[in-house]
């Protein structure tokens with residue numbers, strides 16, 4: 001039997017099970033992928049201080065995230081079209097997150113709808129909002145999230161226009177997925193995916209299909225440019241803050257000035273993120289931006305981090321640099337593509353184990369006590 005003991009192993013299995021156009025939609029970044037690659041390499045370049053002869057028998061990864069105790073400092077990031085990676089992908093990932101005791105965030109552009117996920121879970125989940133041109137529809141999404149009991153709204157602000165993801169354009173990624181002459185052979189070699197997704201009832205935008213026109217779209221980026229509102233400003237943020245009664249987190253902050261403004265206008269949390277290197281190519285890596293944002297926020301709101309998390313060590317590095325918790329995008333998607341709900345659980349287990357061992361080897365017992373001191377300057 002194949003031993004799967006890293007996120008890279010899960011990625012490899014997912015690569016074989018998921019059609020190329022969908023795997024590459026997950027696996028790649030925008031333009032020349034400079035920022036995407038830097039997210040990974042800058043995290044890797046950080047080093048730990050190895051400390052010895054400390055009793056590390058009572059380890060704890062538990063941490064409070066926006067007032068709720070989580071089993072580790074990690075949440076599942078919102079990812080669009082997760083239900084195309086695996087049938088009912090959002091439901092399966094939310095269930096895996098619930099069982100593991102970490103937050104799950106549903107994307108506006110999910111395949112399973114807010115109500116689908118609500119029905120299939122008992123733990124409250126977060127909802128991620130994109131501001132659409134149809135502001136009435138945007139408001140109705142917030143109402144639906146509130147009605148589903150979502151305690152946290154994550155407002156994503158780094159995609160007023162869509163960065164070009166070259167692979168998607170080349171692969172002609174369409175929603176719902178289509179069987180074409182070009183991809184027929186590929187899909188024929190992915191029978192479990194084809195049986196699950198192509199035969200399943202959900203394969204388009206679950207939250208949007210009923211009300212937004214043009215959902216049978218040629219390519220994803222075309223669709224984004226017709227539906228997302230490029231005129232969104234801080235005024236809209238203020239309006240959303242007034243309207244949303246729960247916790248409001250702003251996602252897609254890399255700049256200290258933007259972080260300060262978000263906190264001033266009432267953000268409960270800030271996610272340091274460059275959309276996993278899928279938007280502004282040439283922007284700094286998230287981990288390079290994290291310390292500046294932490295300093296600017298100065299404890300007035302929670303700071304979260306995403307971009308390049310592929311191991312428990314990566315999560316620990318982000319926490320050491322001041323993140324309250326990290327979010328994971330691709331790592332959980334690889335697990336989902338590899339083995340559905342069990343694969344997401346594997347991804348979470350792998351990262352938790354890695355984090356626990358690394359915590360011990362830096363001489364710490366409790367992740368809440370982690371400071372930059374666990375990192376080496378050498």
Ligand SMILES: Cc1cc2nc3c(=O)[nH]c(=O)nc-3n(C[C@H](O)[C@H](O)[C@H](O)COP(=O)(O)O)c2cc1C
Pocket residue numbers: 025026027039077078079080081107108109128156251273274275276277278306307308309327328329330331
């Ligand atoms: C396939 C995919 C789809 C994504 N869709 C969304 C989305 O709908 N909304 C959002 O705010 N961010 C989205 N993101 C960005 C993630 O929330 C997160 O910022 C990013 O994946 C973190 O980087 P990582 O994949 O290296 O962990 C998406 C990322 C991926 C990989």
